[in-house]
Amino acid sequence: MLSRIQRALGPPLARLAELEAPDALRRRVPAGVSSRLPGPLRRRLSPPQVAAEAPGRLPSLGQDADEGHRSYVASLDASGVRWLNTKPFSAPPNHELARCLHSFAHIVEYLSLPESAQVLDVGCGPGWISEWLARCGYHVTGVDVSEDMVAIARQRLERVPVVDDAQPTPQAEFEAMASDELPYEDRFDAAVLYDAMHHFTDERASLAAVHRSLIPGGRIYIHEGVRPPAGSAGERELIEEMERYGTLESPFDPAYLVQVLGEAGFVDIERYVEADLLLDLGSVKGELAGLRRRAEAPETNTIVARKPIPSGDTSGRLMADIEVGEVGERDGRLTVALTIANTGAAFWTAAGRYPFPVGSVTVAPYLRRADGSRDELDRVALPRSVPSGESVEVTLEFDSAALSTAAELAVDLVAEGVCWFGERGSSPATVELPG
Numbered sequence: 001m002l003s004r005i006q007r008a009l010g011p012p013l014a015r016l017a018e019l020e021a022p023d024a025l026r027r028r029v030p031a032g033v034s035s036r037l038p039g040p041l042r043r044r045l046s047p048p049q050v051a052a053e054a055p056g057r058l059p060s061l062g063q064d065a066d067e068g069h070r071s072y073v074a075s076l077d078a079s080g081v082r083w084l085n086t087k088p089f090s091a092p093p094n095h096e097l098a099r100c101l102h103s104f105a106h107i108v109e110y111l112s113l114p115e116s117a118q119v120l121d122v123g124c125g126p127g128w129i130s131e132w133l134a135r136c137g138y139h140v141t142g143v144d145v146s147e148d149m150v151a152i153a154r155q156r157l158e159r160v161p162v163v164d165d166a167q168p169t170p171q172a173e174f175e176a177m178a179s180d181e182l183p184y185e186d187r188f189d190a191a192v193l194y195d196a197m198h199h200f201t202d203e204r205a206s207l208a209a210v211h212r213s214l215i216p217g218g219r220i221y222i223h224e225g226v227r228p229p230a231g232s233a234g235e236r237e238l239i240e241e242m243e244r245y246g247t248l249e250s251p252f253d254p255a256y257l258v259q260v261l262g263e264a265g266f267v268d269i270e271r272y273v274e275a276d277l278l279l280d281l282g283s284v285k286g287e288l289a290g291l292r293r294r295a296e297a298p299e300t301n302t303i304v305a306r307k308p309i310p311s312g313d314t315s316g317r318l319m320a321d322i323e324v325g326e327v328g329e330r331d332g333r334l335t336v337a338l339t340i341a342n343t344g345a346a347f348w349t350a351a352g353r354y355p356f357p358v359g360s361v362t363v364a365p366y367l368r369r370a371d372g373s374r375d376e377l378d379r380v381a382l383p384r385s386v387p388s389g390e391s392v393e394v395t396l397e398f399d400s401a402a403l404s405t406a407a408e409l410a411v412d413l414v415a416e417g418v419c420w421f422g423e424r425g426s427s428p429a430t431v432e433l434p435g
């Protein structure tokens with residue numbers, strides 16, 4: 001999770017967007033939009049046909065954008081293809097390196113997923129994010145409308161060195177498909193859309209498809225350009241790019257992106273600014289003031305949201321069978337061994353660390369006192385994520401003195417920020433306390 005100060009600060013990218021793109025590119029990068037690699041001019045749309053005004057986005061020119069994206073790699077020269085194979089590294093490094101490293105850190109830090117979590121990378125392009133997420137032990141599915149991009153992503157994965165058996169073999173698969181045609185349902189813990197949405201012709205259908213693909217409680221992480229002001233140089237560059245490549249270069253007004261996320265059914269929608277920089281200790285105040293000014297008009301839409309778990313859902317999605325094993329007491333500590341089976345339909349995401357992310361599942365012990373009152377004890381993260389049908393061993397440890405006035409010790413599970421499993425029809429376990 002990003003710290004408060006990071007939320008308060010401005011984006012680091014304002015300056016970067018003005019810098020030269022990689023040597024191979026020799027052109028300017030429109031503000032807030034990732035660099036694309038030019039190849040020979042493939043076609044011109046002449047005269048440009050401006051499609052009906054899309055509220056909240058730069059309108060398209062009426063081009064078949066999916067086709068533009070499918071043929072994009074074929075239009076690149078050797079240095080362009082090399083970049084896709086090595087992104088974000090080049091020698092010497094270009095501005096994309098710092099940008100991608102910062103962004104990747106934000107994604108893994110915010111999502112804070114446990115090993116083997118299922119992640120969907122939508123508009124994965126050459127797959128650098130998919131590759132790195134897979135190297136973190138996540139199971140990644142990357143999708144892109146371009147067969148050529150998918151082929152590059154697959155090759156990148158094959159080239160990842162496996163050092164020894166202790167290191168998880170990176171798990172990633174790639175499929176060529178459009179973002180509004182995702183066939184998945186209730187499958188992924190998280191979806192990442194990095195510099196991709198400004199290419200999607202139908203943002204509503206795409207977000208609906210991502211929403212369908214996520215498990216209840218699953219999260220979406222969007223990093224996207226902000227629509228430049230009408231008539232600005234940034235807008236002109238995007239239009240030229242559309243004319244040149246036939247692709248769609250249509251970033252979003254922040255409020256519009258928030259609106260369509262809500263319409264697609266996402267909740268807990270939060271906007272962030274990315275603010276990584278080396279602060280000069282000699283002029284911290286001035287630098288912070290500059291960052292604050294930039295925060296007032298971020299050039300990047302960095303937005304996270306969550307698919308809700310339906311309230312009052314007693315469909316059996318969140319069900320557990322909690323079996324109490326050995327109960328032991330030693331040196332004033334009580335240990336309780338549990339076997340916890342996922343007997344519901346939902347995938348349980350383990351919380352990587354405290355504070356527990358919304359939607360992650362934790363073990364939640366509490367005391368039932370003789371007078372009927374209930375005291376919650378510290379919750380404990382699952383040692384790993386648990387798919388439906390699997391079980392996990394957990395040992396809880398308590399200070400015996402703290403339990404002495406209790407009539408009973410009970411153990412339930414909690415979907416953090418969502419509900420107790422007991423509220424959904426699952427039965428908490430009762431632990432007999434030693435006399």
Ligand SMILES: C[S@@+](CC[C@H](N)C(=O)[O-])C[C@H]1O[C@@H](n2cnc3c(N)ncnc32)[C@H](O)[C@@H]1O
Pocket residue numbers: 034066069070087122123124125126127128129143144145146149177178179180193194195196199200201
């Ligand atoms: C600017 S690239 C970014 C790729 C990748 N996320 C990265 O950071 O390198 C955007 C990608 O979106 C893909 N794309 C465009 N329209 C798409 C669509 N409708 N569905 C899926 N992918 C699409 C393009 O083919 C391209 O690879």
